């Protein structure tokens with residue numbers, strides 16, 4: 446995806462850099478050899494967190510160890526892939542993160558460090574966190590209720606009772622920057638958000654629905670605005686716990702706003718001048734964080750948005 450490059454950095458959590466090498470996942474002999482290879486790197490994932498450290502240059506990195514230093518629980522290891530230098534990466538699922546390995550190591554989640562890690566490490570972390578979320582919530586067979594066991598180096602759960610194989614779930618969600626015929630953007634404030642926090646509308650795709658239908662339904666439900674053309678922009682894995690955010694530009698064919706009051710408390714049309722003035726006065730908080738929402742707004746705005754505290 447290059448559309449973001451003109452205005453900003455590549456979208457967080459969408460970096461490439463590791464070959465997932467899925468054909469090795471079922472090959473126990475290969476996995477055992479890869480695990481014990483001295484160049485292999487392992488990190489622990491627990492409750493969506495990993496250990497990170499900040500180097501002397503200020504860069505944040507994953508705390509990774511060779512496999513021989515890592516705790517021995519083969520049944521909870523995920524094979525994540527191979528980098529261009531041939532280094533193999535595993536994540537180890539644990540109930541807790543190991544004790545502090547050194548002074549600098551600290552636990553962190555994706556929202557905090559997903560935009561700070563190197564592209565390769567951020568990609569490894571998002572893969573591991575997504576797998577862990579799925580593993581923890583799918584311990585029992587959805588067909589017969591028996592306890593399932595991990596297989597395929599973390600990418601399948603198998604039921605010993607009925608033989609069912611369960612694969613990681615990804616739940617599609619749509620997120621859209623709605624504009625009207627005056628090129629104003631529709632931004633909303635969710636019921637639980639603080640005053641001044643506005644962002645794009647979003648929602649989950651329902652069964653039996655296309656993503657374009659989902660965009661139109663969500664905007665109509667949440668803001669009462671009718672949508673015509675829908676244009677796909679980019680996607681972002683969002684493992685909180687298992688979403689895939691599908692980002693769109695959506696063209697409104699009506700302008701009257703009627704918020705649902707359940708999910709969206711308030712929605713407004715903003716011209717670029719309106720938004721800039723609202724940022725400068727502090728009336729609206731600039732979006733922050735790694736979400737595609739900020740990027741969709743930025744694409745429309747035409748230049749980087751002010752960072753919180755700098756407006």
Ligand SMILES: [Zn+2]
Nearest residue numbers: 586589604607
């Ligand atoms: Zn079963």
